[in-house]
Amino acid sequence: MTEAALPEPTPEQAALFVRVRRMMLIAGLTTALAISAVLIAIGYRLFRTEGSANAPDIAAIMPKGGRIISTAVAGDRLVVTIDVGGTVEIRTFDAHTLKAAGSLRFVNEP
Template sequence: MTETVVPEPTQEQAALFAKVRRMMLIAGLTTTLAVAAVLIAIGYRLFRSEGSAVATDVTATLPKGARIVATGTAGDRLVVTLDVGGMTEIRTFDARTLRPTGQLKFVSEP
């Protein structure tokens, strides 16, 4: 049996092979990093999501004679502006649970 003898690469060829290997290593590491980033983003979204919001019916009682002037949202809060007998009042509610989170009253100085 005769064995095929592979000639030794020249110095230029060896430098070219080393450069190609280095470029392939960089490309492989970049691809691995990109795939890991995508998997981390998908995992974060899956485990961070709180699911769909459950529909709830809430009845909020207003003071006698009060009327709603304006409503709005601010981030994850529902903001309701009331006029209570000439006095302005702002009430905030959590948008997901509709629980009251704060109340701000404005009065005129005497």
Template structure:
């Protein structure tokens, strides 16, 4: 077996190697910057969504005369209240964070 002798690179080869190293350094720094930007964006969103608690609110909801609450429940980010108003059933929904009314569904019997 013959061993190939390792020779010093020529000036053109050395310039090419330096250029490739420089391009690899630029690509590596760009990739690191992109990964850092993504991690910062994820951290910011996590911090903003869980780090800031909802403001405390006291809300008084007025029910119609003779109404009674049949049931309550939570569906997603909604608070659901089922009312019995003089024999008719009504469902009212509220936003769970702000407690503002979102919708009302009334059931009536057909004549």
């Protein structure tokens, strides 16, 4: 059997092979760096703890005769609008801990 004889590359071809290998190495390292950055970002988002894992059970006391008109979320706050006998009150709670953050009562002038 005869083997196909491969001619030796010329010096220009050898230089071209070296440059192509170097460019492939740079592209491979850049891709590996990008993939590792994405995996680190995903891992950080999954494993950081901000209290979202265990939601606390809280009972908020409503005024007698009060009823909830609306609820909303504004940033890190839970906003509850309550009607108490014609008086409107807005109560805000921290969305992560459900602790009271403040209240605002609207009353009519006498």
